[in-house]
Every structure is written in structure tokens, then in C-alpha cells.
Amino acid sequence: MLLVDERRLPHGDAIAPAALLSRLVGRRVLGEGERRAIVRRIAATREDVRLPRHLRASPSFAGRVLDAIDADDVPAVLEPLATHVGTLVAFAGSLDIRGALRHAAKNAAALGTQTLTIDAALLATDDDRFAWRRLATEAGAAFEPVDLGPPVAPPADLAVVEGFAALLRYAATQRDADARVFVLAPQSGVAADDARTLLATAGERTPLLDVVAKGTLADATRFAQGLARVTAAYRTPHASGESVLGAALGAFPIGDDATRAALERIVRDFDAARAFAEPWEAPDLIAELDAELAATPRRSAPIAEIAPAPPVDDEPAAPVPIRKLSFSASSLNAYAECARKWWFRYACAAVEDRGSSASFYGIAFHAALEDFHRVHTRFDDADPRSLESFLDYCVATAFDRHRTRFDAPVEFELQKRRARRTAKKYLAWLLERARRAPFEVIGCETATDVELDGHRFVGFIDRLDRDDRSGTVTVVDYKTGSIATSAEEYLAEVRRFREFQLPFYFWARTAAGDVVTRLALVPLKDALLDVAPIELEVVMTSRAPRRGGGATGEIAYGELERARTRMVALAGELSSGILAAFPATTDPDACRYCAYASACRERPLALEERFAR
Amino acid sequence: MTVPAGDNVTVLALERAIALPPEHGLIAFTGLPTSGKTEALVRRFAALLAGDATLADAAIVTAAREDGARALAVRIRAATGIAVRSATLDGLALELLRAHPLETGLALDLELVDPLDAEEIFERAAAPLFSAEWSDWLGTEVDPEIAGLRTPDRFADAALRLIRKLRDAGIDDDALLATAKRGAAQFYANPPNLSSPALVAATKDEHRASLAVDALELERQRKRELDLAKILARLYRAYVDELVRRGCLTPSDALVEATRLLDARPAIARALRRRLRIALVDDAHDLSNAALRFLRALFGDALDGVSVAGDPDLATQTFAGSRPAKLFTRAVLTVALVPRALPPQIGALVRAVIDADPMRVLPPGDAVRTLRLPDRAAEAAAVAERVAAAIAAGTPPGRIAVVHRTLRTLALLEDALVERGIAIAPRGDPALFERAEVLDALAVLWAAVDPFRHEYLLRALQAPLLRLSDASIAILCGEPASPQPALFELPDDEPETDRRWDRKRELRLATNVVRGERDGDLAPLARERLHAFRERRARWQRWLAEAEPAAAARAIVEDAGLLGARAGETPARTRLRATLVERTLTVIDAYAVRHPRASLADALAYCERLAAAESGPEIVDERDDAVVVASIDRVMSRRFDQVFVVDARAGAFPPYYVPDAFLFSTSWGMIPKESAGDAPAARTAKFTWYEHNAKPRAAFVKEQRRLFAAALGRADVAVTISASGRPTRGIAAPELAAEIEALAANFSP
Helix, strand or coil, X not given: CEECCHHHCCCCCCECHHHHHHHXXXXXXXXXXXXXXXXXXXXXXXXXXXXXXXXXXXXCHHHHHHHHHHCCCCCHHHHHHHHHHHHHXXXXXCECHXXXXXXXXXXXXXXXXXXXXXXXXXXXXXXXXXXXXXXHHHHCXXXXXXXXXXXXXXXXXXXXHHHHHHHHHXXXXXXXXXXXXXXXXHHHCCCHHHHHHHHHHHCCCCCHHHHHHCXXXXXXXXXXXXXXXXXXXXHCCCCXXXXXXXXXXXXXXXXXXXXXXXXXXXXXXXXXXXXXXXXXXXXXXXXXHHHHCCCXXXXXXCCCCCCXXXXXXXXXXXXXCCCCCEECHHHHHHHHHCHHHHHHHHHHCCCCCCCCHHHHHHHHHXXXXXXXXXXXXXXXXXXXXXXXXXXXXXXXXXXXXXXHHCCCHHHHHHHHHHHHHHHHHHHHHHHHHHHHCCEEEEEEEEEEEEEECCEEEXXXXXXXXXXXXXXXXXXXXXXXXXXXXXXXXXXXXXXXXXXXXXXXXXXXXXXXXXCEXXXXXXXXXXXXXXXXXXXEEEECCCCCCCCCCCCEEEEEXXXXXXXXXXXXXXXXXXXXXXCCCXXXXXXXXHHCCXXXXXXXXXXXXXXXXXXXX | CEECCCHHHHHHHHHHHHHCCHHHCCEEEECCCCCCHHHHHHHHHHHHHHHCHHHHHHEEEEECCHHHHHHHHHHHHHHHCCCCCECCHHHHHHHHHHXXXXXXXXXXXXXXXXXXXXXXHXXXXXXXXXXXXXXXXXXXXXXXXXXXXXXXXXXXXXXXHHHHHHHHCCCCHHHHHHHHHHHHHHHHHCCCCCCCHHHHHHCCXXXXXXXXXXXXXXXXXXXXXXXXXXXXXXXXXXXXXXXXXXXXXXXHHHHHHHHHHHXXXXXXXXXXXXXXXXXXXXXXXXXXXXXXXXXHHHHCCCCCCEEEECCHHXXXXXXXCCCHHHHHCCCCEEEECCCCCCCHHHHHHHHHHHHCCCCCCECCCCCXXXXXXXXXXXXXXXXXXXXXXHHXXXXXXXXXXXXXXXXXXXXXXXXXXXXXXXXXXXXXXXXXXXXXXXXXXXXXXXXHHCCCCHHHHHHHHHCCCCCCCHHHHHHHHCCCCCCCCCCCCCCCCCCCCCXXXXXXXXXXXXXXXXXXXXXXXXXXXXXXXXXXHHXXXXXXXXXXXHCCHHHHHHHHHXXXXXXXXXXXXXXXXXXXXXXXXXXXXXXXXXXXXXXXXXXXXXXXXXXXXXXXXXXXXCEECCCCCCEEEEEHHHCCCCCEEEEXXXXXXXXXXXXXXXXCCEEEECCCXXXXXXXXXXXXXXXXXXXXXXXXXHCHHHHHHHHHHHHHHHHHCXXXXXXXXXXXXXXXXXXXXXXXXXXXXXXXXXXXX
């Protein structure tokens, strides 16, 4: 007969000491796992125990408490707990293993074995060794200790355990997040790639089960039904750990015997311990799993079939099929900045550029100004206070519509406040501008769709103003991020063909019949600064830009022509159907916030870390 | 008592110090590199053992860094034949905490975690502030409009940096709040003269508006400042609670908690003191504040029994919170030693750099060399050529070091070296997750566990395993002419506006790759490669199901052929790739050990979080057959024949100092940088005043000079200082290479 620490079970024909002793003494004998469970239940439920939660939650807590009780050396802080454990166990008429050993010697003859082989881990103290040897002697059996290593459970599939914990959490709360964890567990019944497809289809916001309900995958349907069955089992009055585990195993069978046995043992002990503190919740059982399986090694099969892939040459380049045959200023800007980025964004379009807090600020602010200017188009004799109040309303509501896009709610709140302050500065500028040269807003978020030399260009113009006196049009573009600090700087970008936005809008509105004489970038980033746009007057021949970075300047018609020619050339290049390679930029700064940085194997090395704190 | 430098006097003082009994009080050996400080420690230990052999088991042999402690133990063994156990003080602290689990008040199962993991713990602690419940968490009396919070990630980083320094210094959350209140009262109740000519003149034009504040604005700023302090104190408390709850301690936390234990339980301290009678501490100038307080808790305020080697002039961690003056001023005997093996020219240069003395005359010689090239690529090539020449001339590669303040920006230099076939041994933070080799490995792993992570799948399709053309990849990203029925219908459009992204795109590439829906549109070669990839991937998925995640990851990376040599590359390149990928796998391995139930996807997500942090996992390649390319703090315990200090220009070394959104001073409390809310200027008046008054930038530059000098002091034969581009005027940060070029012109005849 082989006796082993119960955590090792199943272990051939071995049995646990409690099972043997119970037979010998004819009374209930608590196993060590059961005793640990009792300690944890009492510590968690008795108010007078007063142990901090983090102490009780430590995996080794119950073991340490029992060691102290068994050694009769209980620290003061644990005394109330030890007293409860002793009293409650005694009242329950149960024996622990040491107590049972004292009684068992009388019935040793019933042992019925020639050799008592015993796990050395059960002989931690001299008293234990003496008691077991005495039992063997009384029974006339040989006594044979065997070293089986530290007393831990056999390797288990811990992913299955994690799955069961997620399932329990789901049963208790029906939280979508737990269903998402569980669908990836080995026992969920949904194949790994199908589970990933399911998660990708659901995205971040749609509940998983809503997607399952509209799907055609039978495994996923069974998964949803299984969740419902386990939830129902958990909600049943007088549900026990065993009944819930039973439902879980019924709906989601576990193939690994060792893992199933470990779960069954823990749940059985947990249920036994509930006799001392009845009400239970899923987190109690999860805590039990955490504690009992903390040292359990993860099952791992050896990997023997590794066959390193031989390096291959580049597949011969071929023309890249371009799906998109209309162009926007931002797509041309992207191509001018980095052809590879353009390829990722427009030719592949497989990765969403999720944007940043700064871009969401911009989107919300643009929406607010659109709402505002749909109602207010003239400002020469408007009541500033009512304008201010309405603009503030527009900002607040636009930000509220985009609330969920910000990573943190507190960030949303602070960005909204910033936008409200900036809006005041914007209004002050608007009124001053109207006072100086009355105008009317004739368009906001105006869709543009123009064909230039056979290529289609599309976009949205933030705002169009018509001057009352001259009837000419100003194209206004709001900028909520960093922009050129002077007209000269902006012009330089246009001349380098790195910036196409305002030239494109110019040509789009000109094609629509407007006489565009001014292009303006309106900075809306800094709530502390007065709004001071970068303005370019369209002239036939521009004067040399002023030194020192003024906000106003001139842009020659010829420069706009050159920009147009370049736009058309780029569009022709991109739609030619002959481009086979899209090289990355050589400027690492362009990669700093690029959404495709992880995907790009060609990006230049990041060289600079110029700042330190 | 400090013994001045001077040959005979020094020798006598040194011998006397070495021979003093253990309980004599703190003894310090100071001096520049090669002055024999460490050797003095070794000799003192030998002398103490000669008097009492039992001290071998009652000694702490340690240093500010783990490699320094090991090096000291090795030298002790070489000198005395006695194998002593070296340990960092945090290791000892953890042992102590584990030995007294109930007395610590911490969780029972303690674990030492990397500071990078502590960031995760802090994230959990700070989560309520960044969640929908933030207003409940803060309460109605605290307004969140405080310096820095508008960018939560950066705010959290700055908060954690401050909390760590406060922990190190023994300032708890209550003390933080009390100090902040006192500091605010002191400043705002009686504001300094904000229009003083000296202050106005020293303030940049763009910040002068911050000084034009009236009483109302100052009162507004005071309130913002106190709210900032309250929020930080709450975060601090939450962080400590989280640590306590989980039993996860950083090295610094272990020191803090062990010190607290010893202070609270004198009996434990006394028992430990009986067991540990002496301590030998190398590089003591870089001991953290927490380590020093632990040492005092062990050995008493007088540090009786402690001998230290170091020099405040070599301190490189004061900005991280170390305070060498607090240690060295406690010494009852300081022996100042002079450099012996350092070439005189380098010795003089070290002094000149520390003292920022441009007029120092260097002795003649060719031990100091400078290089200036037009750009960084040219600089990297020139340095690599010099390294190759040194090797060709007989210098063993392991005796050559190429160093900088950080390894994160040396990839270009590494490339130049390995392209020339020069094997390198990197040490420091290599910005692991920026490296192409590592991203390739992560791409393959993500492709195995979750092909819908398209950014990685795209990379995997370009990586050496497949090398598909841009055209094939674009085809795989597109909709097939007759798609198979979708497993699941896409949900209806989400209600929010402005979403121009087509959700189908989130599924298409992975579906095509996994299910082969566009195979028919691919060229035969691409199709064949994709088939082979699918077969491999099926095998990888089996491994993922059957093996534990770290083992599966290792096998997948190997199976994908990412570790093998590639055509046309040097063995040095193959070796570097293997080093980087191996480090990535150890990160995954360590994560799997700490989270035994986690999946490989969890470990990869953890890598992504690490990638977003300002610093990342370090590499310490200890092989001595290769040129060491390192951050300076990773070579402090080693010496080299040739040292190359590269990229020594303003903005690189030293970097430009940019203070966090807030500073803290024990005298002035919180000093928010940015003026939050309805402010007339971007900065607070207090910050502008404090910057002028306390000059934190000057202190930062001084420390960077010491770090630079420490690098120079590692060379036994020659140092080469290189830079690129034209030097600036050196106003925002000094141009160290230019300074040295000028000093090199000052050779004494």
C-alpha cells in the first residue's frame, strides 16, 4: 500500500492518508487539503479573526497556519483563527490526520497490507514519522518511506484551470470580458483560430454572445449554450462547488485527467469546508484554486519536430494592385512623407490607424465647429454672449459624442475643458475678424470631389468664408495639432511637395467657380494663446517672405500650379499600375507615431533620445 | 577625518585604515578610477579575517550594482582564497522579509519583481483615476485639472518616478502631503520677489509671462498644486497597497520594507546585527537612498563595521535619488587615494570633465583621441574602423568597449561593427522591441497565436520565412472575388460618428492567410510559400496547445528559421540576432514563470506594454570574446584597453534636461511645471522661480559629466571621444566632445 500526499493524486494505486485513516477509525478524517480549505473559509468569514485580506489571500497562508497549529507554536496574530479552527473542527466530530493516527493504532490490524510505503513528504516531523511507523508495526507491516519530491500536484494544464476560473467569473457576473477569456481556453470547444475570428468580429465593443448568436459556427453555439448551463447551475439555490464543476465538465469536457482530478479534489475540499461557513461566491472558489494550484507545474509536452525554415529570397516584385483610385490631400501627404506608409494605409488597408487622444480632440473640435457654423454664418451684429453660450454647447455636446474614443475618462474631461477654453479664443478671433472685414461662412465640412487631368481628388474643407466686400473666398482649415509656426514655414512645405492640403482645396474651389484669394490655417491647440492663423494670400507673383516668421504671407499662383502638377503626377504614378515597391522614408522622425511601425521591416533605425528627465 | 592625497601620508593612512578593528565606525576609501579603492576593501577584509576568521560568515560583500558585488567577491576570493557570497542589499532585504513573513505586514509569498513589472503594478493602482469612476475616486473636493494629467500616460510615468524616489528617501504618502502643504504655505504665504531682475533675466522669453501673476492667480495656482499633491498621495497609497497585497516588491521596495521591519522590530535588528558584523560596499557613491537607510538600520547610524569604496565625484545616480554625501560624511576615516594605473592624460581629462574646466592643461601623450564626423552614419563607420584597427593591432575584442549613456541609440554603431564582422557583446537596454530582429520574432509568434493582429501578420509575410512581394501582400489584404461565407456576421455599425474605417478590413487579411481565400490570385511562388507557412502554423498551434508557452515560443522562433545564418550576413550579425531574440524569449519565459496560467498571447501583450515604456529589458552579454557595446552603467565593474565614448554631443550625451510635469522638494513641496486650468501662462510661477533658484538642470548636467568621466576612467590605454555634426553653442546642454577637442589642444609641452 502506498500512501501519498493527497496533492499528488492520482498517482497509480496510491491513496491519501485521510482515506485510509477514516477507514481505520470509523470517523471522518480531514485531509490536509480540506484543513487548508477550512482555514481559508474561517479566515475569510469570521470577523474576529481580523487578518488583512492580502495575508489571507497569500497562497501559502493556510499551510503556514496549519504548520503553526501542528507545531503548537501559533503567533499571536493567528491565535483567534487557530482557536476557531480547533473548536469548529472538534464540534464537527472530525479528526485531523494526527488525531486519527492516535486512534488508528487500535484498529491497525484492519490495515491489511504487508508493506506500508509512505510518501516522505508525510513524515515532515519526528512525531509524524513515529506515528506512522507505530501504525505499521501494530499492523505487522513493513514501514517504507519513499522520496517523491516536494508535495505538489502532478503537472496540470493550467490554461484549463484559467479557463475554469474565467467560467466561474462569467457564471457569477455574465461579464463579456470573462466570456472572451473563456472562449480561448482549451476546453471551450471553439478551435483557436475560430475563437480569434469570433473575437476579431466582435471588436472591442460588441458582446461576444451577440456575435455568436448571428454566426453559423456550431462550436460557438455550443459554447454559448454551455455558458448558459453553467450560469444556471451556479445560480441554483444550494449550488455547491461540485455541482457547478459538474455542469462545467458536462458542457466543457476536460481531456487532461490530472487537471480534472486536481479540480475535483479542490472543489471537494472546498465544499467540505463550506460546512464551517456556508455562503459562497465564485471568487471564493477561485481563491481556492489559486492557493491550491500555486505551485503546480504546468503540463508541457516535449517538442521534437522543429525543422528550421530555410531562408528564402525575396519573391520577385510585381506591380501592386491599387484599389483606391481617388486621392485625398492626406493620402498624397502620406505618400510624400513615406511611400511605405501609403502602401500600408491605402494598398493594404489591413490595419486601422486608431488615432490618438490628440486626433480625437481634433475630430471632436471639428465636429463642434461644424455644428456651430451650421447655425451661425455671420458675426457682424451677433450677440457675443449668445454666440459664446451656443459654441460652448456645441463643444460640450460634440465631445460627449466622442467620449468613448478617449483612453481615459479623466483625459476626456480635461480635453473637453481645454476645448471649451480654446473655443472662447476662437470666438474672440472670429468676432474680431468679422469686425475688420465682414464675411459669411458659406460652407463647413464641405465635400469636394474634383477631377484634375483625369484623376479624381476628394476631401472635406473645414470652412469656406466669403468676403462681403470683394466676394472672394477664403479656405479655412482648422489645425488642432502642431502646425507650421509661420507662413514661411508652411510655404516651404508646399514648395517641397510635402504638403498638398491647401493647394488641393484651392483648386477644388476654383473648379467649383469660387474666386479663392486666401488660404488660412487656424490653430486650435493651445487654450492659452490667442488664435492667430497662418494666412496666405493668393497672388500672381509673391514677394519674398518676411524674415522672422510672420503669420501672414503670400502664395503665388504659380506655386499652386506647381503643387497641382505634382498632385496630378503623384496620382498618375499611384494609379499607373506599375509600382512594385514602396520604399520607407529615411527619416526616423516620420516613424515616431506611425500606426504601421510594427508592420514595417524597412523603417530606419531610431537614432535619437534627446531628452531626459 | 579625511586623509589628504599624498604618497607617503596616503600609504600610511591606508595601512592604518586597513588594520583598524571591525567596530571602528565607517571607513571610506575614495579616489578616481584605478586608485585602488576596491583593492583597499579586499585588503581590509583580509586583515579583518586574519584577526577573526569567523568574520567570513558574518560579512556582507556588496556593491551598488550586482555585477560590482560579484566582481568584489571574485577579487576577495583571488586575494584570500575564501569564497564569500556576494549579494546586493536588496537581495539581503528580501531574504530578511521572507524570514519574518508575519511581522512584515506584507503578503506572505514575496516575489522580487523587475522595476518594469512594477509599472504594471502601478498601472493597476492608478486604474481608478483613469477609469469612469475617477470622480468617485477623487471625491468632490479634488479637481483633476492638475499639471500633466491631460496626458495620462506621461502623468502616470512621472508619478511613478516620483513615488519611487519618495519611497527610496523614506517619505511616505502622509509625509508627501504634509510636505506639500508646508511647501505651498511657505511659498504662497510669502511669495519670493517674482520680478527680481536676476530671476527675470534668467528666465527665457517664452516663460516670463509666468512671473506676471497677481495674488488671485497665485491663490489659484496654490489650489491646483494642493490638488496635485492630494492626487499623488492617493496614487502613492494605492501603489503601496497594491504591492503589499500582491507581495511583489521591486529591489527598492524590498529595501524600504526591510528597513521598516528593522526599525519597527529592534529585536530582529539586534539578532541580525549579531549575525552580520561587517559590510564591504563597493561603488558606494551609487548606493540608493533606500540601500543606505537599510545599511543604517542594520549597522546603526554610525555604520559601525562598514567599509566603503567609492567617490562622490563619481556618483551617477543622484538624479535617481542616491545621496552619496549622506554616506561619505559619516565616515570616521576617509582615505583619499590617487589613480595609479590610469594614463595621466586620461586622469587629467576625467578631472577636467568632472570639474567642467575648459582651461585644464592635459599632460602630453596619445591616450586621448577625438573624432568628429559630418553625420552619425559616418561617425559609426569611423568608430567601427578604429575598433577594427585596434583588433588588428592585437587588442583582444573583449578589451574594447564602445559606450554611451544608453544603449538604446547605438543600433547604428552596432550595425557598423557587425557589418565589418566584429562580434559584439551588448550590455544595457537595447530598446529591444524596436529591433527589427525582435519584431520579426514577435511577428511570427503573433501570427501563430492570433493572425488577426494584422500589423504583425503583415510583418511576418515580409519576414525571411516568406518574403512575399508587396503585390502579393496587397492581394492578401483584399476581398476575394467570391468569398466563403463568414463564420460570424459583423455587428452593425457602431453609433459613434466619424468612423471611416471598414470593419471588414479587420478580418480580411487573416482570413485570407489562414483559410487561403485568395490563394488563387497569387503567383505560384507566393502560393507555395503560403501553403508551407500554413503547414508550419498548424504545427505551431499544436505546440501551443501541448507545450507551455515559453517552450512553444522558443520552438516557433527556431522553426521559423529566425535564428539561423542568412546568406550574405557576417557571423557577427547572426550572433547579434540570436542574442536579441534570445533575450526576448527570456522575457517571455520570465513572464510565463510569474504567470503560470497565462497564454503566449498574454506574454506577447506584455511585451507590447514593455515596448511602450520609456525603458525596457536589459541585455547583459557577459561573453568576453567580443567588443563590448554598452551603456556606461553596465561597464562600471570592468576595465578595458580601449574605450570609445560615442555620440558626445549636446542632446545626445548629455541629453537635454526636460523636467517632468512636476517636481518635488522637501523644502518647497510640489512644484508643478505646467499651469493647469484657466491660466494666463503655460508655466507656474513657482516652477519658473524654482528652476532659477535650485537649478535642477545644472545638477543634471553635472551628473552627466560624472557619468561621462566614469566612462573615460574605464580605459587603461586610450579613450576615443566621437561626435557628429557641428557643435552647438552648448547652452541647453554642454558639447562634451567639443570641450575635449579644445582640451586636447591644451596638451602641456
